[in-house]
Amino acid sequence: MKKILFVNKNLFFVISIITLLGSFWLYFNFKDVLGKHKDEIQRIEINRAHKTSEKILLNIQPHIIDKVLSLKDNLKITTKISKLLTYYRNDEFKYVYIIYIDENGAYRYLADGSELDERAYLAQKFTPSKTLLWQRVLKEKKEVYDLQDNAEGLWLTYLTPILKDGKVEGILALDVSTQEFNNFSKLITPLNKALNIFFLLIFAIFVVILLQGILFYNELKKSMIDSLTKLYNRHYLEQVSSKIKLDKMAIIMLDVDHFKSVNDRYGHAIGDLVLIATARKLIAATRLEDKVIRYGGEEFLILIKSAKVKQDVIKVAQRIKNAIGKEKIRVNDELSINITVSIGLNLCENSTKFFYDEVKHADEMLYKAKRNGRNRIEIYKN
Amino acid sequence: MKIIFILMLSFISLFSFDALHVKAEILSHIAHELVKKDVVNIYIDDKKFIKTKGLISSVKYTSCQNADVIFISKKETLNKKCNSKYLFTTSYYLYQSLPDVIGVFFWQKGRPNIIIKSSMIKKLNISLSESFKKYVE
Known part of the structure; x- marks a missing residue:
């Protein structure tokens, strides 16, 4: 059941990551499509502005191209042009006006098709908010446009030069309202919001799963550690037993001799201290790659990784026995206890491939060591 | 719930603001361009600009007599005491x-416009x- 739980946990994470990546892909693809669609609407709008500008210039050309400079003083004709420009003003093209450049290089209104309350006077000074755009049309002598971010209700401004003998005499300006853009936004905003919420939801679920996973992993780790000695416990052994390669492993079963009498004589608190001290000595006497496990009570199981010479493990067992028996365990200032251990060693030669069978053999050797007088090592011989 | 309501309210007021x-920023810029004082007293009669009152701390809205700079939208507003x-x-x-x-400072075609008379500046x-010289004509 626990193994199934482990597999499911990994599967759960893989599915979560795939879902998250899928959501990322979906989200950015949708944003990309929206961006392209917005660009397409902008392209269409620019195309319309271009055609409208062409029509306007075609209509007013007889009046303006040849005499644009003299028109500046002719209120009657400029009013007529302003009136003509009003025909092109609609919800899409909010402001249609013509600007000329005076002898000092300042921009001034020549005609304005705006509504009366917005209409500029003839020769009124015009200070563009996007000066560079207006300079571009003078320099490049071709149509230019730019998005409006400083003006209320305007999306973009489209400028067409009015040329005379290769010189820019005036500029026809079309201010495109944000209406088309807003229509697009109205259509897209709910979809966009839904996608954002969906993505946030997926992300939140992923974060929750991740947190749950971390909590689960921490709990699992805790459940595999013995709270008293801080060594691995039997639960850990159950988790790793199937992965242990017995041909590269030796098993030591170790029991503290006469531990019951320690408990009876000094009490369980002192008994616990003896176990903690024993655990420390076991850790000190083994290598990092070896695993020391509290098997139960005062019994310990040590998995010794033995690469080539299995006989070396006997030396390790000897070292452990000596390390524990040599020095007394100092419980407090007044009390030091001398303990010994009995060891059953299984070198796992000619292994049965069943881990718990090999543990059983080591355990048998431990009991043999106990029977034979304790404080000794017995080695399993197959 | 209360916090969400306050946040929503702040959000809405932020946009309307x-x-x-x-407008308030531009009024303040113009006032400080003309009068070199930390806090400039201004008087304004235009309803479109009245709501800008209190938005900028370096400009104080006051009566015509106490003002350093006067912004008028109607000829009748101008009284003899304020001519100077x-x-x-x-x-x-x-x-x-x-x-x-x-x-003049006015709003036209969704944009702010400023024009300054060079003769008066002289x-x-x-x-x-x-930054203000481009508005002079």
Whole structure:
């Protein structure tokens, strides 16, 4: 059941990551499509502005191209042009006006098709908010446009030069309202919001799963550690037993001799201290790659990784026995206890491939060591 | 729930505040360009600009008599006691018709417009910063 739980946990994470990546892909693809669609609407709008500008210039050309400079003083004709420009003003093209450049290089209104309350006077000074755009049309002598971010209700401004003998005499300006853009936004905003919420939801679920996973992993780790000695416990052994390669492993079963009498004589608190001290000595006497496990009570199981010479493990067992028996365990200032251990060693030669069978053999050797007088090592011989 | 409501309210007021704040900023810039004081007293009669009151701390809205700079939108507002003040307008028509107006600040085609009379700048010996020189005609 626990193994199934482990597999499911990994599967759960893989599915979560795939879902998250899928959501990322979906989200950015949708944003990309929206961006392209917005660009397409902008392209269409620019195309319309271009055609409208062409029509306007075609209509007013007889009046303006040849005499644009003299028109500046002719209120009657400029009013007529302003009136003509009003025909092109609609919800899409909010402001249609013509600007000329005076002898000092300042921009001034020549005609304005705006509504009366917005209409500029003839020769009124015009200070563009996007000066560079207006300079571009003078320099490049071709149509230019730019998005409006400083003006209320305007999306973009489209400028067409009015040329005379290769010189820019005036500029026809079309201010495109944000209406088309807003229509697009109205259509897209709910979809966009839904996608954002969906993505946030997926992300939140992923974060929750991740947190749950971390909590689960921490709990699992805790459940595999013995709270008293801080060594691995039997639960850990159950988790790793199937992965242990017995041909590269030796098993030591170790029991503290006469531990019951320690408990009876000094009490369980002192008994616990003896176990903690024993655990420390076991850790000190083994290598990092070896695993020391509290098997139960005062019994310990040590998995010794033995690469080539299995006989070396006997030396390790000897070292452990000596390390524990040599020095007394100092419980407090007044009390030091001398303990010994009995060891059953299984070198796992000619292994049965069943881990718990090999543990059983080591355990048998431990009991043999106990029977034979304790404080000794017995080695399993197959 | 209360916090969400307050946040929503702040969010809404933040957006409605924006355009008005731009107007207040420009008024403040003009006032400080003409009068070099930390806090400039201004008087304004234009309803479109009244709501900008209190948005900028370096400008104090006051009566015509106590103001350093006067922004008028109607000729009738101007009384004789205030004739000696720096006079600005928010109407292009007044800018053209009143000879003693320094300049005009108005909103047209969704954009702010400023025009300053060079003759008045010379007459009153006002030194303008580089950013304001482009508005002079």
